[in-house]
Amino acid sequence: MREITAAVLERAAAARPYSTSRPISVCQLELESPGPGEVLVKIEAASVCHSDLSTVDGSRIRPLPMVIGHEVAGRVLELGDGIDDLRVEDRVVITFMPRCGSCSACSGTGQEPCAAGKGANGRGELMGGGTRLRRAGEPVMHHLGVSGFATHAVVDRSCLVPVPSDVPADVAAVIGCAVLTGGGAILNVARLVPGMRVAVVGVGGVGLAAIITALSQPGIEVAAIDADRGKHEVALRAGANVAVTPSEAIKTGLKGDVVIEAVGTVRGFETAVASTAAGGVTVAVGLPEPSQAAQISPFSLVADGRSIVGSYLGSSVPARDIPIFVEMWREGRLNVEALITSRIALSAINEAMDDLADGKALRQVIMF
Numbered sequence: 251m252r253e254i255t256a257a258v259l260e261r262a263a264a265a266r267p268y269s270t271s272r273p274i275s276v277c278q279l280e281l282e283s284p285g286p287g288e289v290l291v292k293i294e295a296a297s298v299c300h301s302d303l304s305t306v307d308g309s310r311i312r313p314l315p316m317v318i319g320h321e322v323a324g325r326v327l328e329l330g331d332g333i334d335d336l337r338v339e340d341r342v343v344i345t346f347m348p349r350c351g352s353c354s355a356c357s358g359t360g361q362e363p364c365a366a367g368k369g370a371n372g373r374g375e376l377m378g379g380g381t382r383l384r385r386a387g388e389p390v391m392h393h394l395g396v397s398g399f400a401t402h403a404v405v406d407r408s409c410l411v412p413v414p415s416d417v418p419a420d421v422a423a424v425i426g427c428a429v430l431t432g433g434g435a436i437l438n439v440a441r442l443v444p445g446m447r448v449a450v451v452g453v454g455g456v457g458l459a460a461i462i463t464a465l466s467q468p469g470i471e472v473a474a475i476d477a478d479r480g481k482h483e484v485a486l487r488a489g490a491n492v493a494v495t496p497s498e499a500i501k502t503g504l505k506g507d508v509v510i511e512a513v514g515t516v517r518g519f520e521t522a523v524a525s526t527a528a529g530g531v532t533v534a535v536g537l538p539e540p541s542q543a544a545q546i547s548p549f550s551l552v553a554d555g556r557s558i559v560g561s562y563l564g565s566s567v568p569a570r571d572i573p574i575f576v577e578m579w580r581e582g583r584l585n586v587e588a589l590i591t592s593r594i595a596l597s598a599i600n601e602a603m604d605d606l607a608d609g610k611a612l613r614q615v616i617m618f
Contacts, residue, residue: 279400
């Protein structure tokens with residue numbers, strides 16, 4: 251048993267600002283040693299993602315109390331029984347979808363999440379069952395199999411992808427979710443060819459990852475669509491050819507051959523569909539509140555030969571795709587650093603959630 255410092259979400263849907271209501275407490279917990287097929291990781295960097303915020307604001311119901319955080323990089327500290335393909339001190343990216351390795355989803359293309367991994371995540375447990383976190387003898391739940399807002403984490407081996415030591419921890423962390431999701435939608439779903447226009451709806455961390463990945467491909471023009479004009483400057487600095495509001499996109503008839511929806515709202519989804527050219531594809535990567543429903547015209551899909559594809563985690567297979575993105579970064583083709591707004595301390599986690607909710611930040615990276 252090891253004592254760690256961690257950020258625990260005590261209650262969801264607390265009043266804003268979180269800096270005042272403080273639903274997340276930074277406290278001491280006990281962490282069990284890794285079991286068979288598990289790994290103890292010393293966390294080096296963990297970035298704050300909208301999926302963390304959706305747990306804090308109650309959009310995603312999770313069992314509480316829970317150590318949140320899922321976009322993480324660190325160093326291997328201890329290996330559980332049965333693991334012989336990692337070494338102590340390896341730098342690893344931790345991904346949030348554990349995989350059993352034997353179901354049809356795990357042997358597929360990445361389009362479908364592993365049912366066993368999804369079930370464990372929903373229960374706040376690890377793949378091996380139960381939780382490894384305790385406070386005063388009581389269990390504390392795991393967030394998406396990771397619980398990365400902590401000095402240490404025990405995770406299933408299937409969540410880990412080793413990366414070279416020359417990849418900075420903050421870059422590695424952001425690759426593990428934002429880049430896999432936004433960039434994966436480009437590489438795994440969009441199937442770009444020179445001359446295409448890509449439109450990205452929502453210039454958050456995932457949307458900007460889609461933008462920089464699209465720009466890494468030859469002969470691609472990129473349009474950014476966001477209601478926040480401040481995000482236009484972010485997109486243009488990253489290399490987007492044009493940046494407009496949703497109303498401007500509709501008024502000017504802006505269309506993309508591929509449109510990435512990265513807002514996670516019904517309105518964002520409807521904007522993405524409306525901005526898709528005839529014969530084009532809308533790729534939805536955002537996750538709206540589950541009870542919400544959009545209004546679209548089936549006739550327009552058929553008559554214009556358009557399609558809509560859902561893409562969870564960018565339809566990525568982390569062990570396959572993280573090395574690809576790492577190599578793109580090392581070659582100077584993928585400006586991952588553009589996604590990082592600031593580097594913060596764990597003690598600032600409540601304030602970081604406010605900044606994310608207010609649209610003031612892309613990726614705030616907690617450095618340990």
